[in-house]
Amino acid sequence: MKSINACFFAMLLIAGSCSSPKPTQPPGPNPAIDSLFEAYNQFKLRINPIEATKAGESEYNDKVANFIADDYQADLIENYTNFLEALSEYDSSMVSPSQWMSMQVMAWDCKIKREGLTNTIVTMASPIYNLPNFELMPILQIQSLHLYFSQLAGGQSVQPFNTVKDYDNWLKRIDAYLPFLDTCVVKMREGIATGIVPPKTLIKKTIPQLDGFINDPLSEHLYYAPIRQMPESFSSEEKERLASAYSDAIQNKLKPKYKELQDFLLNSYLSAGMETSGLGALPNGPExxxxxxxxxxxxxxxxxxxxxxxxxxxxxxxxxxxxxxxxxxxxxxxxxxxxxxxxxxxxxxxxxxxxxxxxxxxxxxxxxxxxxxxxxxxxxxxxxxxxxxxxxxxxxxxxxxxxxxxxxxxxxxxxxxxxxxxxxxxxxxxxxxxxxxxxxxxxxxxxxxxxxxxxxxxxxxxxxxxxxxxxxxxxxxxxxxxxxxxxxxxxxxxxxxxxxxxxxxxxxxxxxxxxxxxxxxxxxxxxxxxxxxxxxxxxxxxxxxxxxxxxxxxQLKIQELRKKAEATLGDKFSIREFHNQVLNSGSLPLVLLEKKINGWIEKIR
Structure with a gap:
């Protein structure tokens, strides 16, 4: 995967550096930083294609990120570094207050994600759950891609199944998903060799989750659900073609791959599982x-x-x-x-x-x-x-x-x-x-x-x-x-x-x-x-x-800030405005939320 174009970053840096002397009034929006924000957004869509689907970005509906692959993670490190370098060319005098807040969130995100990529257990944040994934422990009984992908398959989640193109996109997404399962087995074998394996208890819970994907007949298979729900507007030829393609994907691709995965979990992975329960027992676990x-x-x-x-x-x-x-x-x-x-x-x-x-x-x-x-x-x-x-x-x-x-x-x-x-x-x-x-x-x-x-x-x-x-x-x-x-x-x-x-x-x-x-x-x-x-x-x-x-x-931080605002503002306190202040800047690191609410309190008092 290629990194963000270096010329684009150079253009942003030039635009950002051509600023006038510090204004006496709060600065207005800076188009260059908005361009950097958009570049970061496109980067995040590219690396998290299922999140892109979740956000309604149809361009990514046929893609899956193999986020535990080495080349994928190298791409992340390079881009997080590039974005941090671009952000460093700006200060608060060059952008609007809202842009400055967004910049601080972006910088925090890049730094913490890049740090995780250098850890021997943790990799990038998951494309689904915004949790860290464990490169050498990618299959767990909860909040793992193999579960969420199957949730998409049923046609009742975020994956659209409204048009013929939607149905074809899902077939392509299945083909993109299979290499992830292969990489999972490779990484889990590496985990066995290096002593980085989940507890036996968790592996035992994961194995039967695959039963239905392997054993259910085609007519009842979760991945066949979209065929049972095809829109009446599809032509008979398209219905027949899609039914045949979905049948082939289930019988000849998914079932064998899930069987291979389950056999590995049962015959190789389970016996290597930890007898202990926590990360502290693993190499580099406390860190x-x-x-x-x-x-x-x-x-x-x-x-x-x-x-x-x-x-x-x-x-x-x-x-x-x-x-x-x-x-x-x-x-x-x-x-x-x-x-x-x-x-x-x-x-x-x-x-x-x-x-x-x-x-x-x-x-x-x-x-x-x-x-x-x-x-x-x-x-x-x-x-x-x-x-x-x-x-x-x-x-x-x-x-x-x-x-x-x-x-x-x-x-x-x-x-x-x-x-x-x-x-x-x-x-x-x-x-x-x-x-x-x-x-x-x-x-x-x-x-x-x-x-x-x-x-x-x-x-x-x-x-x-x-x-x-x-x-x-x-x-x-x-x-x-x-x-x-x-x-x-x-x-x-x-x-x-x-x-x-x-x-x-x-x-x-x-x-x-x-x-x-x-x-x-x-x-x-x-x-x-x-x-x-x-x-x-x-x-x-x-x-x-x-x-x-x-x-x-x-929760404790939000309650603490509410109590502080109530005590400081007295009759001037508005619960509706407090909630507005908490909710109108997106998800903030707690240090930035506290800074924002303190500023609001000082402005009102």
């Missing part, structure tokens, strides 16, 4: 985890600091839970109440998955009636509440997938319902606020619809901001007419506790030598989630070190 904490929190907090912060938050939330328990009339201790909530039939009333979805839509109606009281901004995009696909439902958490930037494709709030009779609803109000409104759907839709932001800031980006905002959104329930049921308020506290526990168990697993079983027991002792749910969560943290701590760190 890798420190990097991941900096990446995910956008701070320099150490593992020890985060661990202790988590324990203090667990203690605080437990005290609040005691009050919520008392409001329900339950007379036992907290552990007994956890068990009561986990097993109470009153909290598991459903017999059909559709009832779960309908309940979330009822919550939606209640929330939307009160939004205007705390928000000025409102996205154009809408969203659907949908059950998670069966092939990944057993290991999945609830999640939100944004719609298209032009709002023509709605966002999707996915709810896993593997067993509807055991589905516990006690935290559903908080879950809706987090994943949908005013959480992920609200924030991410506003971000990608914001015409004042450079295009590269429209995608999801920084988890500490995105997830921190969503967790903060859970705390707005009473202001939005929710949590009237003490069990639902306890559910909100339980979700907050879940995120506080993450600070303890994530650092425990990856920095303090905790076992999987220790982490599970700590969670069982301090929250009301079911044991099965807790096990899935702990295994997620094992697979994605550092990511889960971002929620609570981001």
């Amino acid at each position: 890798t985890y420190n990097y991941l904490l900096r990446l995910h929190t956008t701070t320099n907090l150490t593992a020890d600091e985060i661990h202790e912060l988590g324990k203090s938050e667990v203690k605080r939330i437990l005290a609040e839970m005691e009050k919520a328990k008392a409001a329900t009339g339950f007379e036992g201790d907290m552990k007994a109440f956890f068990e009561h909530v986990r097993t109470s039939k009153s909290q598991m009333p459903y017999t059909e998955p559709e009832q779960v979805i309908a309940s979330f839509n009822t919550i939606r109606t209640r929330v939307e009636a009160r939004l205007v009281e705390v928000f000025d901004l409102k996205p154009k995009a809408t969203f659907d509440v949908r059950r998670t696909e069966a092939f990944r439902e057993a290991s999945a958490s609830a999640e939100y997938v944004p719609g298209s930037k032009d709002a023509t494709r709605p966002g999707t709030f996915y709810v896993p319902i593997p067993d509807v009779t055991s589905y516990n609803k006690f935290s559903d109000e908080a879950l809706f606020l987090h994943e949908a409104v005013p959480g992920h759907h609200y924030q991410l839709s506003l971000q990608q619809e914001n015409a004042d932001l450079p295009e590269f800031l429209h995608p999801e980006s920084l988890g500490v901001f995105v997830e921190g905002w969503a967790l903060y959104a859970e705390s707005l329930g009473k202001e939005l007419g929710l949590y009237e049921d003490p069990y639902q308020y306890f559910g909100m506290l339980s979700m907050e506790m879940h995120r506080a526990i993450r600070l303890v168990v994530d650092t425990g697993i990856h920095a303090k030598g905790w076992t999987r079983e220790q982490a599970i027991q700590y969670s069982l002792d301090n929250e009301a989630e079911s044991e099965a749910s807790i096990i899935a969560s702990i295994e997620r943290y094992m697979a994605t070190p550092g990511q889960a701590v971002s929620y609570k760190i981001g």
Whole structure:
């Protein structure tokens, strides 16, 4: 892959250096920096083609990045370096304030991503989940490309299947995806040789995920779903051609490749898996985890600091839970109440998955009636509440997938319902606020619809901001007419506790030598989630070190800034304007968010 054209950078540098003396008024927009932003945006689309599809950029709908390949990573290092050199030619006197903020976000992104590429375990941020991928551990039971690619295949996600060209693009994308699977096996063999292999527990969970892709008959195969849903407008000749092409791709390309991958996992990889649970036991593991904490929190907090912060938050939330328990009339201790909530039939009333979805839509109606009281901004995009696909439902958490930037494709709030009779609803109000409104759907839709932001800031980006905002959104329930049921308020506290526990168990697993079983027991002792749910969560943290701590760190910073603004501004404080300030610049590293809110406070006071 070629790097950004050197002449283009030279042109930008010349344009940037031809500035007049420092103005006495804030400078206006600089077209040269906008050109650099656009170059960076095109670079990010090229390296993350599935993210480009997610953003509605159809040019990339037939491509897949083999992001664990050596040449791909060399290309990244070269380009991140070039972009940082170009940014260094500007200072705040040469661009508008909003451009300067975007430049600081871009510089942070380039620096942290380039640093990750020099690590022996971590590679670039994933083309899908904005998480680091592990070059030598590319196949895991959650948040891996092989799972997300199959999610696209069903025709109900971000991959379009509206035209004949769309159908042909997917066939090309399959052909581009197969080399990634080959490279995965090569890298995992290298991982075996160098002692960089995931825990056995995680490998065991990954192997059966491939069963359906290998064994399902063509008529029921996930990858054949688009053929079962072909538009009536297609000619009979096109329908026949596409059906034959999809059949060939499934039977002669995908099934053999997935079988090859599964055989390797079962016969070679599993026996090499770690008996320990965390990164700390791997070569360069402690350094890798420190990097991941900096990446995910956008701070320099150490593992020890985060661990202790988590324990203090667990203690605080437990005290609040005691009050919520008392409001329900339950007379036992907290552990007994956890068990009561986990097993109470009153909290598991459903017999059909559709009832779960309908309940979330009822919550939606209640929330939307009160939004205007705390928000000025409102996205154009809408969203659907949908059950998670069966092939990944057993290991999945609830999640939100944004719609298209032009709002023509709605966002999707996915709810896993593997067993509807055991589905516990006690935290559903908080879950809706987090994943949908005013959480992920609200924030991410506003971000990608914001015409004042450079295009590269429209995608999801920084988890500490995105997830921190969503967790903060859970705390707005009473202001939005929710949590009237003490069990639902306890559910909100339980979700907050879940995120506080993450600070303890994530650092425990990856920095303090905790076992999987220790982490599970700590969670069982301090929250009301079911044991099965807790096990899935702990295994997620094992697979994605550092990511889960971002929620609570981001939430605490937003709450801290709100309290500071309320205390400083008094009657001048507007909750709607505070939310505007948090949401109208895209995803920001916490240091930049704090700087922005402090500036707003000084301007208002």
